[in-house]
Amino acid sequence: MTQLRYFAAAKQAAGVGAEEVVAGTLAEALDAARAAHSERFATVLGRCSFVVDGDPVGGRDHTLLALLPDSVVDVLPPFAGG
Numbered sequence: 306m307t308q309l310r311y312f313a314a315a316k317q318a319a320g321v322g323a324e325e326v327v328a329g330t331l332a333e334a335l336d337a338a339r340a341a342h343s344e345r346f347a348t349v350l351g352r353c354s355f356v357v358d359g360d361p362v363g364g365r366d367h368t369l370l371a372l373l374p375d376s377v378v379d380v381l382p383p384f385a386g387g
Contacts, residue, residue, distance in 0.1 A: 307334050307376045314382040315353055318346040331357060332367040334378055354381050 306325040316322050319342050326341075328334035339347045355362040356379040362370060372378070 306374065307372050307378060309334060309338055309378050309380055311380045312382065313384060314349050315346070315380045318342065318349040328372055330368055330372060331355065331362065331370040331378065334372060335367065338380075349382055350380065352382055354383075355379065356381065 307328050308323055308325050310323045311319045311321065319338070324338070324341070326334050326337040328337055335350060339350060355367075357370065357372065358376050
């Protein structure tokens, strides 16, 4: 299963630091996370950037970004500071 690791505001909105989902793409993983949490979480998720297996996603299409069964997705909201 793919592990989603939440940081800062994403962690607070989810109420957990990490969870596992079954997903073939990043879009599927994020949809599963949205379905499991509140609207507030979905709002925070919309502002986040993502790192999959150590590789920043950037502007790549989430529906085309394949995940491996043991992938780790870091969910990073905007951070203050530099």
